[in-house]
Amino acid sequence: MKKRVLLRVAASFFMILGACKNPTKEATNELSETVSVSEATSQNQTEFYVMAASGLSLRKANTTTSDKLAVMPYGSMVTVHPQTTQATISVEHIEGTMQPVTFNGLEGYCFSGYLSRYPMPVKGVSVADYVAQLKAKNNVVHYEQKENGPDFHEGYSETITLPTAKWHEGYYIAQNLFDTPKSLAFPNPKGIPSETIEAPTKPKEVWTSDLLVKRTNNKLDTITYRFRGEGSGHGFIITKPDSEKLKIERYVFVD
Structure with a gap:
């Protein structure tokens, strides 16, 4: 229990740090x-x-x-x-x-x-509470939480599977649910097979804040946000298991 609290504190600290020191470039x-x-x-x-x-x-x-x-x-x-x-x-x-x-x-x-089609997450809402909000609107949403395996850093992951969601819809849900820098806009589905897009600005305490975009034949395969600082990190991965589902997996870990 104590370790879980430390993980959540670490994730919250770096999210707040990024939000305070990374000026967001809001869409006009x-x-x-x-x-x-x-x-x-x-x-x-x-x-x-x-x-x-x-x-x-x-x-x-x-x-x-x-x-x-x-x-x-x-x-x-x-x-x-x-x-x-x-x-x-x-x-x-x-x-x-x-x-x-x-x-x-x-x-x-x-x-x-x-x-x-989905209510958008408000700042600070937990993944579990957001899923409960979606289900209250009669949305069929799958939620899973699990601890990281022994071959990875200590931490946990939370996964949401949304039916009929679009790539950009899932990205904006994840971006707001996990307080990702708004300066990282939805990536172009067309482009090279693998592309890293760095956040325009980040505090010196932050080692990594970027998107890793994977494509096949100018179609998205995965969108991954990666955040890394001293002692901990977090991020999310968006995939489409099939044409009717979109999966968002959030991960948090400490060294």
Whole structure:
């Protein structure tokens, strides 16, 4: 029990250290508007949630240049309405359309790429509590926690498996759930087979803060965030076991 507490304290310390000393490069409202969305009609669900950290603009018409009615904050719930077929746009490696929605009684349009079928995690929530929140919304979510094996550093891992989640949807959930630097944007699915993307800035106490992106034929295989400091480390790995599931595994360890 004492070791588990020390592990959690170490992980929390380095997360706070990174958040305080790594200035985050939040997406602007204009950038949020031009990021596309996952299809917002799966399983007849009408309630969706804003993934954009800086908020998502609600527009009067279905163009990115129409009058802005409001900025919908991160985590806000919106009601999605049926729409006729529209051209798909792609910005920041995410595809979507201008989606008709209602937010706080206002009807308008927003880019669907920053809408998630899952409620977004709030700062400081535990993985177990977040999973309980998802299940309370009738989401079929699998959760597993286990200690690290004898061949690895002392620590533990927690795994969430989400049905029908998109790569970028899983990335933004993990980024906010595990307080990952916002300066590390969702990586391009297309590119070289293996790419390391370092956080633009990090405190001198931090040895490693980066993304390791693995691809095959311009399609994502894994997205791994790695954080390492003196005495401990943590991170997460995102994979797709099959076309209908996305798995997020968080790991924490001490030397």
